Amino acid sequence: MEFKGFTTKLVHTDRLLNSPQDGAVHQPTSNSVLFEYKRVEDLVDVFQGRSNGHAYSRQSSGSINALQNMLASMEGGIGALTFASGMAAITTCLLSLLKQGDHLILSQFLFGNTNSFANTLRGFGIEVSLVDVTDVNQVKQAVQPNTRALYLETIANPVTQVADLNAIGRLCEELGLLYMVDNTMTPAYLFDARAARASLLVGSLTKYMAGHGHVLGGAVIDTGLFDWTDFPNINEAYKSQPSNMWGLLQIKKKGLRDMGGCLTPDSAHLISIGMETLALRLDKTCANALTLATYLSSHPKVAKVYYPGLSDHPQHQLARAQFSQYGGILSLDLVPGADCFAFLNSLELVINATHLGDTRTLAIPVAHTIYYEMGAEQRARMAISDNMIRLSIGIEDIDDIIADFEQALASV
Numbered sequence: 001m002e003f004k005g006f007t008t009k010l011v012h013t014d015r016l017l018n019s020p021q022d023g024a025v026h027q028p029t030s031n032s033v034l035f036e037y038k039r040v041e042d043l044v045d046v047f048q049g050r051s052n053g054h055a056y057s058r059q060s061s062g063s064i065n066a067l068q069n070m071l072a073s074m075e076g077g078i079g080a081l082t083f084a085s086g087m088a089a090i091t092t093c094l095l096s097l098l099k100q101g102d103h104l105i106l107s108q109f110l111f112g113n114t115n116s117f118a119n120t121l122r123g124f125g126i127e128v129s130l131v132d133v134t135d136v137n138q139v140k141q142a143v144q145p146n147t148r149a150l151y152l153e154t155i156a157n158p159v160t161q162v163a164d165l166n167a168i169g170r171l172c173e174e175l176g177l178l179y180m181v182d183n184t185m186t187p188a189y190l191f192d193a194r195a196a197r198a199s200l201l202v203g204s205l206t207k208y209m210a211g212h213g214h215v216l217g218g219a220v221i222d223t224g225l226f227d228w229t230d231f232p233n234i235n236e237a238y239k240s241q242p243s244n245m246w247g248l249l250q251i252k253k254k255g256l257r258d259m260g261g262c263l264t265p266d267s268a269h270l271i272s273i274g275m276e277t278l279a280l281r282l283d284k285t286c287a288n289a290l291t292l293a294t295y296l297s298s299h300p301k302v303a304k305v306y307y308p309g310l311s312d313h314p315q316h317q318l319a320r321a322q323f324s325q326y327g328g329i330l331s332l333d334l335v336p337g338a339d340c341f342a343f344l345n346s347l348e349l350v351i352n353a354t355h356l357g358d359t360r361t362l363a364i365p366v367a368h369t370i371y372y373e374m375g376a377e378q379r380a381r382m383a384i385s386d387n388m389i390r391l392s393i394g395i396e397d398i399d400d401i402i403a404d405f406e407q408a409l410a411s412v
């Protein structure tokens, strides 16, 4: 019997796909770094790609494979790799697929650390163009003969710009470009990445996927849509394998194995437990975010609310067409003159913290923290004001969240 529901599939994938021993419903966590082969010929077969056993746990292990199977199954992909954090997934993936002289098109609305990493890529001789991905024409204009890939986020943070994912997907397909989508803000329950023609999904498992602020992790998932025979940077050694696996194989060997940013088995287990309630948490989070955004947008002490679910958001129609709900991130500007720190210090339920995708509602002043390093000029270009506050909405009862904002806004 085939199960169709998102959560039904998620909570049963581990036992059905991985058949853990003794009727366990989870793959047991194994911390063994090494794997014994009685016949050395079998060990050699693993090294030479003729069999699928584990060589060393930096590259693979049973616990890690269980989570990778869950991720690939959730996104309808052909395979997944996991990493120590979202940043490990992103950097490893880019470094193992790109080389000097390549051109990469990046969204100009990227998570700060990914944006900062673009400078590291430039230092390695990779050309990087930043474009406004809410407009497919800007992407089209940035394409060069040496463009290898395009990289964007579904909903940007903190200003919540929504990329024109479907149109960019069609463009990438037409031009044979690798289309890398960081869908940290909109996991599969909210966004159908295959329908948008994404080639690789990259991003953080630390946020909504794990969900409870208790573990770091990242992943790369191949949707199976990209024709890797069009990609000039694949190492000859990997071309003896079926061509749909070339990309993941290169990321695994040149990236995970050689750079070593692997996830631990314990973390993989914690993430897979968190994922079981992904849809339940996202339903509550998104409903709370929409109600709070609506409340804040008519509050006299709030100058502006950034949330794709509001009808006056510049990409509201795009968000409506591409996502089943509008996500859990919203930002606000307090009215000029209101003391942003006094407001944040008055919050009693909402936590001042740098993180997102948690069960708890979190707040952070953007210009002074996550966007401090980039300087005032770049912040101004990105429309980040000095009293912008980013919120990550949790699963608390909405009346309690609103009451906390009401009393904190009253105090400034």
Ligand code: PLP
Residues within 6 Å of the ligand: 085, 086, 087, 088, 111, 153, 157, 182, 184, 185, 203, 204, 205, 206, 207, 216, 217, 218, 356
């Ligand atoms: N991608 C996005 C969109 C993020 O917001 C973050 C972190 O906030 C990351 C990647 C990095 O993830 P991690 O913190 O797991 O390294």
